[in-house]
Every structure is written in C-alpha cells, then in structure tokens.
Amino acid sequence: MKLIKLDAIDSTNEFLKGLSNKQELENFTVVTAENQTKGKGQMGSVWTSEQAKNLIMSVFVRDLLLGIDQIYHLNVAMTLAVIQALESFHIPALSIKWPNDIMSYNFKIAGILIENSLKSDGSVSSIVGLGLNVNQINFDDLPKASSLAVICGTSFDKEEILFRIVExxxxxxxxxxxxxxLLWMDYRNRLFKKAVPMPFKDNSDRNFMGIIQGVSPFGKLQLLLEDDSIVEYNIKEIQMLY
Incomplete structure (x- = not known):
C-alpha cells in the first residue's frame, strides 16, 4: 500500500484519478487530505468537512472486477470494510443507509463515492472515496450528521482508522x-431500517410507505409497497424520510 498525504486538495478522488491517468499505480494506492475544498458525494452532491478533523481518503483498486455488471460488488465490499473497521473501534449501532452512507444510530458518519473506469479490454479500475467524520464535533447545520468523537465521547487517531479500513x-x-x-448477505443484513415500515418520497414529491427488503445485484433498492408488490429503485429516485 502506497500512502500519499496532502494538506489540501479540491478532491482526493480527482487527484487520484489524474494520477492514474499519468502513471501505473500500485493497487491500493491511498491519497489522504487534511482539507478538501470540492469533496464529492453521490450524483453531484457535495461533501463538506472541517479541516484536519476528519478522515478524507481515496483508494485506487484495479484488476478486481471482471466487467461492468459487477460494479456494485465493489460497493458491497467497501461499505462493509468501513463498518468492520469501525466495529473494531467499538463504534455502536452501525448500519448502511443505501447505497453507501454509514450510519451510527440515526446519524450519518460517513459517505462513500466509487468512480469506475472501463478499459478497452473490458477490465475495470476503480477509485473509492471515503469521507468519515472522526473528530469534528460541530454539526449545527447538519442535524442528521455526527462523528465518532460525538458518539463515543473521545477523540480518535485518523491514521490508525485508515490502516484498519484498508486492511x-x-x-x-x-x-x-x-x-x-457471503458479503452480499452481510450487506443486506446491515441495511439501515431494513424490514421496518418507513416513509419515502419519490421524484414527483409523492410520499409513500415502504419496507426495505434488500438490494438487487445491480444496486437497486428493493421495497415492499402497501399493495404487496416489490419495486426496485435507482439511486436518487427516492428518498427515505427519517
């Protein structure tokens, strides 16, 4: 594992992407930053973080997926890796809010963004970005966010967490x-609010009730609706109201 530490960067994912286009990177090359000015979330959303308080990292992964149809396998493996690492630090009540937010109790503590590149030979290389709230304690404008420090009442060593996550x-x-x-079973069992009737909102601002059943092999959320049908939804097609 090669570790590149940066003080400040617009986006660790973008930095690592640019690096991979210029040179052959060692598998599991990791880039971290103390401050990220243009952090990215799913579908163009923004990830903000207090300087030097949180773990901002991107990991280069290659020669794993055999084709584009297996892309969500990587999402499953990576979200579980973060959960498993945090469990080793005794972080309580962890779950995965589909597709890739990490929750403790009802609070978001981390988000993952995976960007994939399909080569001409059909192989896939990926950049896995992670923003984990570690020692930040001020979330005045983010009522649904929290951090390891707030939840556990103590500070943590970011680098120790980083190495555990990569492991x-x-x-x-x-x-x-x-x-x-085995990973898919674990992933589905750890889904936030699985098997609990929950309100959702779709793209038309229509509210409805649904019960999370699981996630399809292609990453779609499977909901049991009030008419007993099971419907699959893509990212950003629905929002859980919690």
Missing amino acids: KMKNNLEILKKQPD
Missing part, C-alpha cells in the same frame, strides 16, 4: 473473488 478492504476483496454471496 478490511483487502480482506473483503479476497472474499469477493471466492464467495461474493
């Missing part, structure tokens, strides 16, 4: 090659 990533990617069903 779990490597372990999960080995499992993914041989027994992907």
